Amino acid sequence: MRKPLMAGNWKMYKTPAETHAFFEAFKPLVADAAHCDIVICPPFPDLPVAIKEAEGSNVAIGAQNLYWGREGAVTGEVSGHMLQAIRCEYVIIAHSERRQYFGETEPDVVRKTQAALEFGLRPIVCIGERLEERESGRTEDVLAEQIDGGIAPLEPEAFAKIVIAYEPVWAIGTGKTATPKIAADAHGFIRRRVASRFGDDAAKAVRILYGGSVKPDNVKGLMDEEEIDGALVGGASLDPQSFASVVKF
Numbered sequence: 001m002r003k004p005l006m007a008g009n010w011k012m013y014k015t016p017a018e019t020h021a022f023f024e025a026f027k028p029l030v031a032d033a034a035h036c037d038i039v040i041c042p043p044f045p046d047l048p049v050a051i052k053e054a055e056g057s058n059v060a061i062g063a064q065n066l067y068w069g070r071e072g073a074v075t076g077e078v079s080g081h082m083l084q085a086i087r088c089e090y091v092i093i094a095h096s097e098r099r100q101y102f103g104e105t106e107p108d109v110v111r112k113t114q115a116a117l118e119f120g121l122r123p124i125v126c127i128g129e130r131l132e133e134r135e136s137g138r139t140e141d142v143l144a145e146q147i148d149g150g151i152a153p154l155e156p157e158a159f160a161k162i163v164i165a166y167e168p169v170w171a172i173g174t175g176k177t178a179t180p181k182i183a184a185d186a187h188g189f190i191r192r193r194v195a196s197r198f199g200d201d202a203a204k205a206v207r208i209l210y211g212g213s214v215k216p217d218n219v220k221g222l223m224d225e226e227e228i229d230g231a232l233v234g235g236a237s238l239d240p241q242s243f244a245s246v247v248k249f
Ligand code: PGA
Pocket: 009, 167, 171, 172, 173, 174, 175, 211, 212, 213, 214, 232, 233, 234, 235, 236
């Protein structure tokens, strides 16, 4: 049995004061939610406040990106070592916005995932096809390329510690959620593909989240699919009530 994981990705939203206000409202709403793991990924400047607020609660905190290496002359970047030092627990890797706007590639995924694990962070590795790729029937080819290039090079011990997020780019921030069937089919493909590299047991154990316009009113249908192990939620994670409803699906 895979325990569901519901993760909020705040992207470039909220100040530290707004982060504080969010947690004050959110924590009581989910205090008795034991059926799933809950993670919130705020922007870097909000992490210390979020980590302090989440202390002793059932909410874990993640970053939205990291750079490989412990420290160095890399202006503007943040290392896994720094995230570990502030007791951050998760990190999102290669979100489609990172791939699209900052040119992150499969070798980056490997380096960042390895760096996250080296510093004790749990990586949430994002993959997913763009609209034109789906429309031209290339969804599985794209997922296969992303898995083969970004995930397959990991050692089996590393693979056992990651979470995968399937986020079709056409569904992110567009209000166009994938139907439960579309998402479950993609998850099934991803699971079979990782099974061919890491074996059936490892593939059965890995959690695959769906992301892309997950909202309180569509989360149940998605979570009813056996293949869907949780959600990576952008817009609907910014409001405490709305994310609490998603968490409680
Ligand atoms: P969305 O974002 O829920 O706002 O579509 C999801 C994501 O980008 O992780």
